[in-house]
Amino acid sequence: MQSELAATPAGTCCQSKVSVPVARWLLIVLACLGSASLQAQDYDQLIQQAVTQRNAGELEAAEQTLRVAYPIPPDKTEVATLLAMVIAFQARYSEALDLLEEALAQNPEDTGLRLARARVRAFQGLFAEGAEQTAExxxxxxxxxEALNLAGRIALYQQRPGQAVTYFERAGMLDDNDLESWIGLYDARAAQGQDELARQALAAAAQLAPDHVDVRLRVERTLSPPGPVNELIVGFDNSRFRDVALSHWRDQFIEYRRQRSLNSTYYLRAENNRRFDNRDTVFEAGWLGNQQGALPWQLSAAISGDSEFSARYRLRGAxxxxxxxxxxxxxxxLLTPSLQVADYRTGTVSRLGVDLEHYVAGTALWLTPGLGLVRDEDSDTSVSWMLGLNWQLSGRFRVGASIADGAETENRITTDTRSRNAYVLWQATPGVALRFNAGRYDRRNSYSRENYGLSVSYRY
Structure with a gap:
C-alpha cells in the first residue's frame, strides 16, 4: 500500500478530487455560452427573415417569425417594435398598442417605440394625437x-401634402439613401398633382430597393394597401310617422366594397325598401378613383326595376x-362639387351640390357644411343647405351630427324638408364595425318622420 502511494505522483489524489467538479462547471459555462451564442445567432437570423418577409408584403409570415423571436432577448424593444407594426399593418391596432405599451414600460424613452405608437395612432385615424407624439x-x-418621415406621412393623412414634402425632403437631406423619404416624397408630390416630380422620387426609390413592396406596388401603379381590402356591409333603416296614419318604412341593404388599391375602391349595393305599402328594389354601383391624388373623384349609378317610389335611375358624379x-x-x-340626376315617374330631379370638409387644426374634429341647388320634377328651383360635425373620440369610437334644410324627394314628390341626424360608429374589433344612426325629417305641409338604423361592416 505504501509502495503504491509512493509510486503515485505527489498531489494526484487531491488533483483528481478538484478537477472533476471544475471540469463540470467549465462544461456548463461553455454550454451556456454556446447556447447564448446560438440564441443570439438565431435571433438575428429571425429578425432579418421577418424584415425580408415584411418588405415583400408577407405580413402573416413576418408576424409568425417575429413571434418565434420574441421570447429570446431580455430587452424587447426591437422585436416589439417590429411585431407591433406588422400587427398594425393588419389593422389590429389595439393589439399593437398593447405590445408597444408593454415594451415602453421596460424602456419608456426609446424613440423607436414612441414613434411606433404614434404611427399606430395615425393608422387609427387619430391624426392629431399621432402628430403630437411625433412632434415631441x-x-x-x-x-x-424616422420621426421626420412619420410627420410627413401624418401630414399626408391630414390632407397637407405641401407640409409633407417639407418633412420628407428634410429626411432625404440627412440621408439620401433613405427609402421611406423617397416613397413619401412620391406620395406627397402625386397628391399635389406634380406628376413629373413624383416620377423622379419613385425612380430614386426604385433604384434603392426595386423589390420592396412599397416600391414595387407603386411602380405597378396598384398602390395596394396593407391589411384587409374587402368589406361587406349589411344594415337596416326603419321609420315611423308622427300625427299621420302611414305604415312604417322598412329598408334593408347589403353592400360589397373592394379596395383595389389606395387609389381605387369599387362597390356594389342592393336595397330592398318597403314604403307606403309598396316595395322597391334598387341596385347601385360606384367607383372611387384617384383617392391619393390631387383630384379624387366618385361616380355612381343606380337603377330600380319597380320604381314605385324610388328613382328609375340615378346618376351621380363628384x-x-x-x-x-x-x-x-x-x-x-377640401371642396367637393357634385352633380346628381334622378329620374322618377313624375319627372326628373337634379341637384348641384357644393360641399366642404374642414379639419380643425390640433383636434380630431372636422366640419362638413354644404350648399345645394335643386331643380324638382315641376322644374322649380330651390336652395338647400347642410352643416355636419364629426368627432373621432378614440381609435374605436366616432360620433357625428348634422342638420339640413332644403328640397328632398320622397314618394316621387319633392318638398322642403328640415332634417336632423346623428350617428355613432364603434370599431368593435379590427375587422368589425357597427354604426347606429337616428334622425328626424319634417316635411313642410306634409308629415314628420323619425328613423333609426343599424349597420354592421366586416373587413377581410
Whole structure:
C-alpha cells in the first residue's frame, strides 16, 4: 500500500478530487455560452427573415417569425417594435398598442417605440394625437429621420401634402439613401398633382430597393394597401310617422366594397325598401378613383326595376379639390362639387351640390357644411343647405351630427324638408364595425318622420 502511494505522483489524489467538479462547471459555462451564442445567432437570423418577409408584403409570415423571436432577448424593444407594426399593418391596432405599451414600460424613452405608437395612432385615424407624439420626438431629436418621415406621412393623412414634402425632403437631406423619404416624397408630390416630380422620387426609390413592396406596388401603379381590402356591409333603416296614419318604412341593404388599391375602391349595393305599402328594389354601383391624388373623384349609378317610389335611375358624379393645407392654427379644407340626376315617374330631379370638409387644426374634429341647388320634377328651383360635425373620440369610437334644410324627394314628390341626424360608429374589433344612426325629417305641409338604423361592416 505504501509502495503504491509512493509510486503515485505527489498531489494526484487531491488533483483528481478538484478537477472533476471544475471540469463540470467549465462544461456548463461553455454550454451556456454556446447556447447564448446560438440564441443570439438565431435571433438575428429571425429578425432579418421577418424584415425580408415584411418588405415583400408577407405580413402573416413576418408576424409568425417575429413571434418565434420574441421570447429570446431580455430587452424587447426591437422585436416589439417590429411585431407591433406588422400587427398594425393588419389593422389590429389595439393589439399593437398593447405590445408597444408593454415594451415602453421596460424602456419608456426609446424613440423607436414612441414613434411606433404614434404611427399606430395615425393608422387609427387619430391624426392629431399621432402628430403630437411625433412632434415631441422631433423636439428632442430634430434630425431623427424616422420621426421626420412619420410627420410627413401624418401630414399626408391630414390632407397637407405641401407640409409633407417639407418633412420628407428634410429626411432625404440627412440621408439620401433613405427609402421611406423617397416613397413619401412620391406620395406627397402625386397628391399635389406634380406628376413629373413624383416620377423622379419613385425612380430614386426604385433604384434603392426595386423589390420592396412599397416600391414595387407603386411602380405597378396598384398602390395596394396593407391589411384587409374587402368589406361587406349589411344594415337596416326603419321609420315611423308622427300625427299621420302611414305604415312604417322598412329598408334593408347589403353592400360589397373592394379596395383595389389606395387609389381605387369599387362597390356594389342592393336595397330592398318597403314604403307606403309598396316595395322597391334598387341596385347601385360606384367607383372611387384617384383617392391619393390631387383630384379624387366618385361616380355612381343606380337603377330600380319597380320604381314605385324610388328613382328609375340615378346618376351621380363628384370631384374633390384641396382649397388649403392649413397650418398649426387653421386646418385643411377640401371642396367637393357634385352633380346628381334622378329620374322618377313624375319627372326628373337634379341637384348641384357644393360641399366642404374642414379639419380643425390640433383636434380630431372636422366640419362638413354644404350648399345645394335643386331643380324638382315641376322644374322649380330651390336652395338647400347642410352643416355636419364629426368627432373621432378614440381609435374605436366616432360620433357625428348634422342638420339640413332644403328640397328632398320622397314618394316621387319633392318638398322642403328640415332634417336632423346623428350617428355613432364603434370599431368593435379590427375587422368589425357597427354604426347606429337616428334622425328626424319634417316635411313642410306634409308629415314628420323619425328613423333609426343599424349597420354592421366586416373587413377581410
Amino acid at each position: 420626438v422631433l423636439q428632442q431629436h430634430p434630425d431623427n429621420i 370631384v374633390s379639390v384641396r382649397l388649403n393645407e392649413g397650418n398649426d392654427y387653421v386646418g385643411p379644407t
